[in-house]
Amino acid sequence: MNTRQLPLEDICVVEIGHSLAAPYAGVIFAHLGARVVKIENAAQGDYARGWGPPFIDGSSALFHAMNHGKESISADFSDPACAKLIREFIVGNADVVLQNLKPGNLDRYGLGAKDLTELCPSLVYCNLGAFGATGPLRSKPGYDPLVQAYSGMMSIVGHADDAPSRVPVSINDMGTGMWAVIGVLAALRDKGRGDPERGQIIDVSLYETALAWMTVPLSDCLAGGPEPARIGSGSPNIVPYQVFTCADGAILVAAGNDTLYRRLCDVMDLPSLADDPRFSTNGNRVLNRKALIPLLEARFVQAPTSDWLRVLEAESIPCGPLQTVDCVINDEQTLSLDILRQTPDGRTTTVALPVSFDGRRPPLPGNTPSLGEHNYLLTKPPARERSDDLLHEESD
CATH class of the missing domain: 3.40.50.10540 (Crotonobetainyl-coa:carnitine coa-transferase; domain 1)
Structure with missing residues (x-):
């Protein structure tokens, strides 16, 4: 051009x-x-x-x-x-x-x-x-x-x-x-x-x-929702939608709907979490975040990032590694x-x-x-x- x-x-x-x-x-x-x-x-x-x-x-x-x-x-x-x-x-x-x-x-x-x-x-x-x-x-x-x-x-x-x-x-x-x-x-x-x-x-x-x-936090607050708070890499409106620590690093997993969540549970060999009424819908998962996230964390830490990325991507579950800036510069997608x-x-x-x-x-x-x-x-x-x-x- x-x-x-x-x-x-x-x-x-x-x-x-x-x-x-x-x-x-x-x-x-x-x-x-x-x-x-x-x-x-x-x-x-x-x-x-x-x-x-x-x-x-x-x-x-x-x-x-x-x-x-x-x-x-x-x-x-x-x-x-x-x-x-x-x-x-x-x-x-x-x-x-x-x-x-x-x-x-x-x-x-x-x-x-x-x-x-x-x-x-x-x-x-x-x-x-x-x-x-x-x-x-x-x-x-x-x-x-x-x-x-x-x-x-x-x-x-x-x-x-x-x-x-x-x-x-x-x-x-x-x-x-x-x-x-x-x-x-x-x-x-x-x-x-x-x-x-x-x-x-x-x-x-x-x-x-x-x-x-701040459109979403302000709108949530105006709608009578709880006071927005610090939740690390997570989202106040979607669960699970955050970084998880693995055996040798960390990945971000974005299971943005109920179908993706059920796939995630299948991949992680955690069928009980898919059927648990506390976690069956995104709304329930948001309300019960403190109960669900530790259960997922305990499973993610049992395998390396490469294994998790391979199986999650095979099921089209959005995910990716947590990269440092120098890695981003040399990343194949960036290049x-x-x-x-x-x-x-x-x-x-x-x-x-x-x-x-x-x-x-x-x-x-x-x-x-x-x-x-x-x-x-x-x-x-x-x-x-x-x-x-x-x-x-x-x-x-």
């Missing part, structure tokens, strides 16, 4: 972002063919450049993973002349702006949603916040673990007697980046079938994303998907877009920019001319 075949080749995205949420949205757009111009703080750049080790040529591997394929402009927004150049660049080039700075920060420099959409009515402007655009916490900054704690997510992660722990990837940051892309694409679609000069202001946040991930790709300069290997078009995965869109590598863009003529003279107004 070459660049001409990518779906967003005619879209320019300006990312005024740092850390993870806006940069992840930006890198998704870059993989889909958009031109992504990243505006960074002139003094130190995106904070994530220092979030290591490991480092690759002075920037963290995390930064490379989230920012390859972009152009970098360094800016000092407190300098009115610099802010004016940024504003002119956006109005003259951008279809989309992504920003995840502290609420109100960009408004001081004439770069907030209201100012820029007045200057450029067709602009789609997306705010990626911490707690949402309304409510008592609308101005509160936030990072992923703070939102994991506040949203109740940490209260259901781990085992009953564990200290609170977080999902060890920035699930709310990256999820918010995904929602930003979904919202922006919907707004661009809306423009395409209506008024092409009408943009929109999109608001997404880490907290709203966390609440979306066959060709999803781990190198940037063109060979410096970075990271994960490509988990989407294919007509069986072809978009390539990595380019290398990771150095801070301010593309500052010359501010002196180039705009990509499009506008009928008004708004580009030449002086900043406040």
Whole structure:
């Protein structure tokens, strides 16, 4: 797949972002063919450049993973002349702006949603916040673990007697980046079938994303169910649906319905558990989890993982080994998907877009920019001319 075949080749995205949420949205757009111009703080750049080790040529591997394929402009927004150049660049080039700075920060420099959409009515402007655009916490900054704690997510992660722990990837940051892309694409679609000069202001946040991930626990609670609790690798709604320790390792077994459960009992030579009324339906198994799981655990530990995987797979019972990250990198399925790709300069290997078009995965869109590598863009003529003279107004 070459660049001409990518779906967003005619879209320019300006990312005024740092850390993870806006940069992840930006890198998704870059993989889909958009031109992504990243505006960074002139003094130190995106904070994530220092979030290591490991480092690759002075920037963290995390930064490379989230920012390859972009152009970098360094800016000092407190300098009115610099802010004016940024504003002119956006109005003259951008279809989309992504920003995840502290609420109100960009408004001081004439770069907030209201100012820029007045200057450029067709602009789609997306705010990626911490707690949402309304409510008592609308101005509160936030990072992923703070939102994991506040949203109740940490209260259901781990085992009953564990200290609170977080999902060890920035699930709310990256999820918010995904929602930003979904919202922006919907707004661009809306423009395409209506008024092409009408943009929109999109608001997404880490907290709203966390609440979306928590849809099932929140819905269970709202329906009068028991307070969601930590149950390790298990599911509150399906049993058995968790990791089991075997003689030489561990596997996850997902017997997601009554038929699969009966097959599991047959394979494990435990017919009495299939006929026991306490366990005959999934609802009963959920209610009697504490009685059933130890009986299965005692049986699984009697044989090695390879034996269990072989017999379970033969009966089409969903299962798989508990793998470490290094195993995943070298796993035959991972390799066959060709999803781990190198940037063109060979410096970075990271994960490509988990989407294919007509069986072809978009390539990595380019290398990771150095801070301010593309500052010359501010002196180039705009990509499009506008009928008004708004580009030449002086900043406040």
